[in-house]
Amino acid sequence: MSEAAIELRNITKRFGSVTANKNISMTVNKGEILSILGENGSGKTTLMNMLSGIYHPDEGQIFVSGREASIQSPKDAFEYKIGMIHQHFKLVDILTVTENVILGLKGEGKLSIKKSAAKIKEICDMYGFEIDPMKKIYEMSVSEKQTVEIIKVIYRGAEILILDEPTAVLTPKETENLFGILRNMRDAGKSIIIITHKLNEVLSLSDKVAVLRKGEYIGTVETKDATEQSLTEMMVGKKVSLNIERAEPHDCEKRLSLTNVSVTNKEGVQILKNVSFTAKSGEILGIAGIAGSGQKELLEAIAGLQHLKSGSIIYYDPKTGKEENLRDKTPLQIRDLGVRLSFVPEDRLGMGLVGSMGITDNMMLRSYKGGKGMFLHRKDPKDLADRIIKDLEVVTPGTDTPVRKLSGGNIQKVLVGREIAASPTVLMAAYPVRGLDINSSYTIYNLLNAQKEGGTAVIFVGEDLDVLIELCDRILVICHGQISGIVDGKKATKEGIGMLMTNLPEKTQEEEDAQ
Amino acid sequence: MDFAYILSRAVAQGLPLLYGSNGEILNEKSGNLNLGIPGIMISGGVAGIVGALIYENSVAEPNGMVGLIVSLLCSVACSLLLSLIYCFLTVTLRANQNVTGLAITIFGSGLGNFYGGAISTILGITNNSIPATAAAYKMPLVPFYDKLGAIGTIFFSHGFMFYLALIIAFVSWYVLKKTRTGLSLRAVGENPATADAAGINVTRYKYVATCLGGVIAGLGGLYYAIDYSNGLWDTQSFGDRGWLAVALVIFVVWKPNLAVLGAFLFGGLYIAEIFVPGLTSATKELFKMLPYLVTIVILITTSLMKKKENQPPESLGLPYFREER
Numbered sequence: 021m022s023e024a025a026i027e028l029r030n031i032t033k034r035f036g037s038v039t040a041n042k043n044i045s046m047t048v049n050k051g052e053i054l055s056i057l058g059e060n061g062s063g064k065t066t067l068m069n070m071l072s073g074i075y076h077p078d079e080g081q082i083f084v085s086g087r088e089a090s091i092q093s094p095k096d097a098f099e100y101k102i103g104m105i106h107q108h109f110k111l112v113d114i115l116t117v118t119e120n121v122i123l124g125l126k127g128e129g130k131l132s133i134k135k136s137a138a139k140i141k142e143i144c145d146m147y148g149f150e151i152d153p154m155k156k157i158y159e160m161s162v163s164e165k166q167t168v169e170i171i172k173v174i175y176r177g178a179e180i181l182i183l184d185e186p187t188a189v190l191t192p193k194e195t196e197n198l199f200g201i202l203r204n205m206r207d208a209g210k211s212i213i214i215i216t217h218k219l220n221e222v223l224s225l226s227d228k229v230a231v232l233r234k235g236e237y238i239g240t241v242e243t244k245d246a247t248e249q250s251l252t253e254m255m256v257g258k259k260v261s262l263n264i265e266r267a268e269p270h271d272c273e274k275r276l277s278l279t280n281v282s283v284t285n286k287e288g289v290q291i292l293k294n295v296s297f298t299a300k301s302g303e304i305l306g307i308a309g310i311a312g313s314g315q316k317e318l319l320e321a322i323a324g325l326q327h328l329k330s331g332s333i334i335y336y337d338p339k340t341g342k343e344e345n346l347r348d349k350t351p352l353q354i355r356d357l358g359v360r361l362s363f364v365p366e367d368r369l370g371m372g373l374v375g376s377m378g379i380t381d382n383m384m385l386r387s388y389k390g391g392k393g394m395f396l397h398r399k400d401p402k403d404l405a406d407r408i409i410k411d412l413e414v415v416t417p418g419t420d421t422p423v424r425k426l427s428g429g430n431i432q433k434v435l436v437g438r439e440i441a442a443s444p445t446v447l448m449a450a451y452p453v454r455g456l457d458i459n460s461s462y463t464i465y466n467l468l469n470a471q472k473e474g475g476t477a478v479i480f481v482g483e484d485l486d487v488l489i490e491l492c493d494r495i496l497v498i499c500h501g502q503i504s505g506i507v508d509g510k511k512a513t514k515e516g517i518g519m520l521m522t523n524l525p526e527k528t529q530e531e532e533d534a535q
Numbered sequence: 536m537d538f539a540y541i542l543s544r545a546v547a548q549g550l551p552l553l554y555g556s557n558g559e560i561l562n563e564k565s566g567n568l569n570l571g572i573p574g575i576m577i578s579g580g581v582a583g584i585v586g587a588l589i590y591e592n593s594v595a596e597p598n599g600m601v602g603l604i605v606s607l608l609c610s611v612a613c614s615l616l617l618s619l620i621y622c623f624l625t626v627t628l629r630a631n632q633n634v635t636g637l638a639i640t641i642f643g644s645g646l647g648n649f650y651g652g653a654i655s656t657i658l659g660i661t662n663n664s665i666p667a668t669a670a671a672y673k674m675p676l677v678p679f680y681d682k683l684g685a686i687g688t689i690f691f692s693h694g695f696m697f698y699l700a701l702i703i704a705f706v707s708w709y710v711l712k713k714t715r716t717g718l719s720l721r722a723v724g725e726n727p728a729t730a731d732a733a734g735i736n737v738t739r740y741k742y743v744a745t746c747l748g749g750v751i752a753g754l755g756g757l758y759y760a761i762d763y764s765n766g767l768w769d770t771q772s773f774g775d776r777g778w779l780a781v782a783l784v785i786f787v788v789w790k791p792n793l794a795v796l797g798a799f800l801f802g803g804l805y806i807a808e809i810f811v812p813g814l815t816s817a818t819k820e821l822f823k824m825l826p827y828l829v830t831i832v833i834l835i836t837t838s839l840m841k842k843k844e845n846q847p848p849e850s851l852g853l854p855y856f857r858e859e860r
Contacts, residue, residue: 074732074857093734094731094732094733094734095734098734106732110726110728110729110732110733111726111729112721112722112725112726112729112730113725113726113843113849114725114843114844114846114849115718115721115722115725119718122715122718123718123719123722123729123730123733123735124719124722124730124733124734124735125715125733127715128715129714129715129716130713130714130715131713131714131715131718156843158843
């Protein structure tokens, strides 16, 4: 049972002057799930890329099934039966599942799609995937695409699977499905290496955990001997408190009130239905719900990016005391009132930052209108960029490095940092910690708390119910575009919120109206 | 007016476009937006004439078949050379594809002008300077075509290059749609990073597809130069056929089988003015716009339909570099 599938010996990889991996040795056995844990930029992905042939180690040796392997290209990796599922899927959109799976494989010149599709069906039945081999990739959801990636590596006969943050884009239900499949595969004798930030996933899924810190190997522990606290300490290298300080809200005033807001999308489907709530200054209002229940549209409606079918959004201006209806305003006017949206979508660079520009220039996207004359003034944005780098510990060679070259977590810090720096009166943050390691996540939570202390109305859309319960003063639960309940953060339970997320009490709407 | 004759002219007009667009489709399927195709077509044509000319002037009794083979080889060699330059610049050195392509087209037009103008005048080249070779090109493969009535006139009065074009179009369609190589090529044009991760040699596919496409496009120029204009090159009369071939690629939504129909339709539209009676020189120009107008309409409708299959390859025009993130 404990036969080594892969053994790394003294692996070192440098990029220019930066050492991404230093002297790393670890082992994965057959029929075992190993988690690799580490903060953003600790070299997890680099290490795995050396197994999948994208990079080549500068020093050290890789042994596959006891024999030394030289993996020069992704093709070599297949030959050693190593398959990697990347964070960004490597699929061709306009091709079908089958075509993607057989892409690049050797075989007869003429394609026999039917035969391949049948073989894919077989694999699906064996491990419990549900997928139509003739479906086109562009018609698929994120989790379906991930399934295709997994089928692809199994089809190629992979015995060792590497998954790079597979759950970052999945809903809790989809994650559970994936884990079920991974456990099936482990039981079938395959080795699985999974990179993740989420400690609860590590604890529930893996057999062993290897921890990296700043490119160095810290150690491997048996999952059964580990706790969230002990793993965090290994990862960060110091004791960290995993409790979020929740101060009592004070000086609460009405800041934003929504009445019967409804939104329909382009296809005419109703996304939000009669949503009414009030956000107050000095408190964090959490929004919980299954992904795609209308959270994104709700925030966009407030920011002026969605057209309201009906309803009103009243903003109480703290400076003038006037009431403004945001419904008639442009996104720019809304922003100038102090309503800020720091939206972290699935595609981090899609909204908010320009990938090919440096941090300074990205700061200027918000302030370029402020300067006098026709020339740009770079000093203030540069100072701001430096401050964000320092305060949020952004790892970057400099303020002029294009942000797309930073790691995902660092990109997120830049985005959140910029929105907070504008000292907003309403701050909306959607999934601000998605893909962030535990230390950075807590930095973000603390930032949100500091904003709340400063009298900002914070609206926080999150997916981790534990965090929502610990961080938020009130939690609004949304289900199919309707509010199924607003609960007190101090009294809320996970089970209670979970119920509200999936069920819409019939009375709720009337109660809401009555209030 | 003889309707069958008009259609046979439309087919003859369409052939250079069919070669050109077929070549460009192969280019674009590999992710290379080759705007050098018009230049490569001109160069391929001129090289063919020059080859035949040298051969026919160096022997006392030139053999048509030998002239045909010599001109064919010269044309292929010239197109291949230009395509290799394009590949080296855009694939190996990752230069901007549009700039590189335009440079090649400018070079090709210059070559055409230089040869068709100065050189042809000095050497006294007429439209009967390579009689043996031209005759070999024009010889109908179906000798009894005139007994087949209208069908015979439209489809079987042409030389071998008509059949070659159809064969190339069919083979291109088959390879792209039904074979492993075609699947890999499509993947390279859509998403080279994915193709690379799947173990496909992206650089090799781009080189081969682009060079093959260039050679095919060059054959279009060769057909125009020897079969259509009898060995007398005039860049002015070749006109914008090269660009029309590029436009045709959009018109047929990157499908070689549709390119056959599209090319003959474009060919008909291109000469429609000749057969419509009572046109002034101004309205003739309006008629010449037709192929472009149709292309714009197709471009708008396919974009509006948003059908993914009818969009250009996703990485069209983008260089690929494995280590970029």
